Amino acid sequence: MTTSRRPQEEERLWAERIARRMGVHCLPRENRSLIRMMKETATDAVVVVGSDGAHWEDREGNTFRFHPNLAALRVKELAAGGADALVIAASLQPGDRVLDCTLGLGADAIVAAHVTGEAGEVVGLESQPVIAALVDYGLRHYPAASPWLVQAMQGIRVVCVDYREYLRRAGDDSFDVILFDPMFRQTVTRSSALQALKILANPEPLDPESVREALRVARKRVVLKERLMSGEFERLGFRVVKEASNYAFGIREP
Template identity: 40%
Template structure:
């Protein structure tokens, strides 16, 4: 992977891109008059393009992936209006709660947790794919939604490049209020311009029982799993499915107070 910018970047954007490359230990390629095609011919792997307000991830033969909170932005606006959200309700999240999002993706769910949690909450989002981590970390730091509360929530999220199993194992017991999993569905429910390109980069491994065991050890309030409605993953991993009328997805919950 390399880091570059768009055409004729502002000095501050080029500086951000160079700092990101240094932090990740990957090459920084000043754009100059080079086309993306030319950059692909000179470097192997993905190209992360740092923009004034966001990031874009490119790979030969794949659709581009641009950072955008997608439906997370729509849901965040509803939460700011005082409306409910099924994920937050399943998690039993209260303002100030800490959350570990083990499968960050494009950060839509982490954004919801940060909005509901407010300034006193601590939301950590894990991403094991380095290209996705770079897209997410830089995107959350620079994306401008036009709503101050949403942008502030994005900036509060601590994005960490790590697989969830090793990160969970490093934490002391009862150290996070809520642990959340949203693994990539084996078969997509529907095509989505925001989600479909994500499949080229995201970790497609199924969730392991050992990860759930570690999550239960770490969580103080609940461990939550998002899956297809009626998925056998809920029973396989020990979650109580919370059915929602008419919904294609469900949330499974392990309440820590219910542990035997």
């Protein structure tokens, strides 16, 4: 963990805060290149906080940082009275409590937060500390022009935890809707952010026990986003309700 070469005080404080959250050391940059820092500390990657935000970078030049991506367009469409496949599949309503078990870059959580509004709640779970820390930082610092998008991003509470552990501790019917999107295991997009996400993300597939726990915790619906021909809907007992070009949504209801 480090900063830009000439950090402002706020950047330094945020770097220290993120380092504490990730459980790593925050080292002064001292005008060193990132490659030099990685060699001197015998590490393969570093997280940097600078004037342009926070990002992860490894020795191969792969980088990861938060960006709302298509969530910005989806929120804009919804704000204009349009529809969204996730919102339809999950039957999201204002005031709903939503648990996103596979936060990733947070696109679906952002859309859910826009729909559920101030009366609702969206909790995003991410098991990988680097992803959790950078997405949480990005949700609060990304310079979005749309007030709808800013409100949605800042309405998400990020928790760094494995969803299996979180679900076991959660009370019955404590959320209205639970979301699973393990699609990053088979990422085919050329997006550099999603390719880096695949490097950092937990590759373990969704297991039947977690689905059973989700059905206990969800009051209304459990939603799975997957590739239609992956076989996951059949394996986990989900009924497909919405198809798109590269993926589909399946649901199970308690």
